[in-house]
Amino acid sequence: MDTKNLLTLKTIVRTGSFQNAAETLGYTPSTITFQVRQLEQELSIKLFEKLGRRMVLTKAGENILPLVDTVLQSCDTIHNYGKSLEQLQGSLTIAMPETLLIYRMQEVLADFKQQAPNVKLYIQVGNCDKVREEVLSGGIDIGIHYDVCGENNSIRAEVIDYHQACLVAYPELPEAESDFVSANQVKQVDLINYYADSIFQNIIDDYLKKKHILISTTMELWSIEAIKQNVINQIGIAYLPEVAVKKELEQGKLKKLALDSDNDQIIPAVCEVHKNKWLSPQMELFLKLIRETKK
Incomplete structure (x- = not known):
């Protein structure tokens, strides 16, 4: 068995496609296909199956x-x-x-x-x-x-360590909009979400629901740096890991908004x-x- 074929299999899984594996390894796509077929013949199993336009590992492929x-x-x-x-x-x-x-x-x-x-x-x-x-x-x-x-x-x-998040806003955010301790409010400021399944996003969503604080508008970005720049430029507020905003807080570009102490979850x-x-x-x-x- 040629270990090059095993490396090709591993590279396909790591890069997500036959084409990406070919580019990574410096092979032609036909070479990648040939190596996979050769490996399938040697092992007497089918390694990949087509799902829509994608080639995905079979159960046998996952097992080996x-x-x-x-x-x-x-x-x-x-x-x-x-x-x-x-x-x-x-x-x-x-x-x-x-x-x-x-x-x-x-x-x-x-x-x-x-x-x-x-x-x-x-x-x-x-x-x-x-x-x-x-x-x-x-x-x-x-x-x-x-x-x-x-x-x-x-x-x-x-x-390896522990992390805590905080709600941050631009320093000029009005005092009324900065209050996230009082319950039963409707906020006019936008909440910029990281992504829906983020642990920190889930924490702030649960907090707002518990306090009956309604955010009228939300937007979603998948980049921490993009979120910070949007907050700094007064587009909204965000709940982010403290380690991600430490420098901006020290520089005065962002301010931390107070939350109830029972929200201090350490992850x-x-x-x-x-x-x-x-x-x-x-x-x-x-x-x-x-x-x-x-x-």
């Missing part, structure tokens, strides 16, 4: 993915045997929400690239549920997310790997760097 990881990681181990961190090769695939990527993991990523410059680092951005799914399916090596998915017997999880952030996944040297290095930056 952890075994493919084991083979590829074993090859990496043999190839890296006796080498220093600077000589390590191979790849590492990580997934996390945007806020953790931008405001928590930059130091870790920089240290990793400095210590293992020859390892190809692939980073996926997704919500917490998507990250957990990717860990369980074997589509990624390490998942980092807010701990909202609950325990799973197939997952090894480790808390752990966790780092996860599949229990059956063998820890490669690059995975061990990344996990070590995360632990060194625990807060």
Whole structure:
């Protein structure tokens, strides 16, 4: 069995399509298709099926993915045997929400690239549920997310730090519109949502419902930086992780709006790997760097 075919399978899953895998690996699309068919013949199973316009993994394909990881990681181990961190090769695939990527993991990523410059680092951005799914399916090596998915017997999880959010507005917001402690209100200011399934968005939605505070208009953006700029430019208010707005609060570009103290929910952030996944040297290095930056 040619390990190149296994790498192709893994790359299709990671990049999301045959075409993307071809571009990533420098192959033609026909080569990718040939390698998949060759692998299917060798394994006597069907790996992909067409769903609409997309090719998705079959159940058999999902089941063998952890075994493919084991083979590829074993090859990496043999190839890296006796080498220093600077000589390590191979790849590492990580997934996390945007806020953790931008405001928590930059130091870790920089240290990793400095210590293992020859390892190809692939980073996926997704919500917490998507990250957990990717860990369980074997589509990624390490998942980092807010701990909202609950325990799973197939997952090894480790808390890396804790996060709290706050309601922020532009400094010029009138006092009447800045009151989010008094109940039974109708607000004329816009609430800018991150995305519907965000843990922090769910917290503020529940708070407003409990206080009977009605926001007449909402808008949704999928970029933390875009949301902050909209708030700074007096387009609305937003409920965001404090770590994401720390600098703007210190600079006076944003102000924090008071909420009832019972809204002070602290959300752990966790780092996860599949229990059956063998820890490669690059995975061990990344996990070590995360632990060194625990807060």
